[in-house]
Amino acid sequence: MHYDIPVPPTRQPRSATPEKRRRIIDAAERIMIRDGYAAVTSRRVEAECGIKLHYHLGSLDDLFIAVVRRHGQASIDLLADALASPAPLGAWWRLVSDQRGNTLLVELTAAANHRPAMKAEVATFAREVRRMQVEALETILDRYRIDRRLFPPALVAAAVQGLAFSMAHDQVSGFATGHEEASAAMSRLIEHFEGPSHK
Amino acid sequence: MHYDIPVPPTRQPRSATPEKRRRIIDAAERIMIRDGYAAVTSRRVEAECGIKLHYHLGSLDDLFIAVVRRHGQASIDLLADALASPAPLGAWWRLVSDQRGNTLLVELTAAANHRPAMKAEVATFAREVRRMQVEALETILDRYRIDRRLFPPALVAAAVQGLAFSMAHDQVSGFATGHEEASAAMSRLIEHFEGPSHK
DNA sequence: CATAAGTTAGAACGATCGCTCTAAGTTAAC
């Protein structure tokens, strides 16, 4: 498959190995966001971070999966914090409105389209994220007196995620025509339920 | 740049040239949906449709732009019909829920990320689509007695588009966990405004 | 300092890429 991963770690690596893996994944994310997933090649990643890819991380496929795993886990952690906050809708909305995160999500989705192992990994995290959102919404919707027959958690979850995604896409496309209006309306909507606490 | 495009059309092409362009673009779309945009290479497109790409259509960049233009124009036409129908929300929702169309949209968005000319073209169509939706919603929201202060057209447009996108993504990921519930809820929501006419 | 492990530079392999070009069909027009 690839190089012998340091088998017997009898000795301390020159500089921390996890740190090197981290920097490789950082580089891959930057390239993916800046130039698209197809620009993530072994040579370019190595040029971006100055670390040997295959020696430390394995194949390109392994790298893509590592990116998914790290970004996915970070998303889950942030989401958990947001949903546990006193104004969960606002916190969640801010989290999901992150431009960089949405761009990365498009690229990961497209890249996973023809990398089966990666696709499975993406699906795993997407499922967990959705599960957390639905679970949190069970409580939130009741608290805010929202009709759960018309707006079940699964629908609201998909809507919020999709709305943020759609708005991020529009903004990237360079036409923020309706973007500011929609963004302001979303803020008002959240204020309507949670008060002006969020920014 | 590329081959001399038939400059003086003094004579009838062997078989209709527009037809050949169409079949090339068809092949590109199929490959893009099946294997991702990075799999759309000149050799693979030619193998898929048996027509010389550079001779009839120019460079790969020209091909991507042609795909955007055709798909974009088709989307605009379908959207115009949907919004003009007696139950515009239902028709719009059905249109935007198309699996194939959403997959293609992800790929086009990601591909445009590092093809400047293509990006501009995508933005043009996205802007027009959004403009049409907002214009139609100005009327629709009033007709259905929806509070336009809380739900302005720009917000509703982004939400519907994003919701469909999000649900398509979930389904592609292979976890339809909340998908059916969300889909059913959306249908109920539309019925609530437009009656059970749509399916 | 010596030594052995960790790490990298860079060549190399076969494959594929976008694109161009030439030679050979193939068909419409006369």
Added chain:
DNA sequence: GTTAACTTAGAGCGATCGTTCTAACTTATG
């Protein structure tokens, strides 16, 4: 049937790809 335009097959160019491998460099450990 000739001729000239339309079209394709296929070779070829320089570039880049993923991956492997070897030789050299660097550093932790003794």
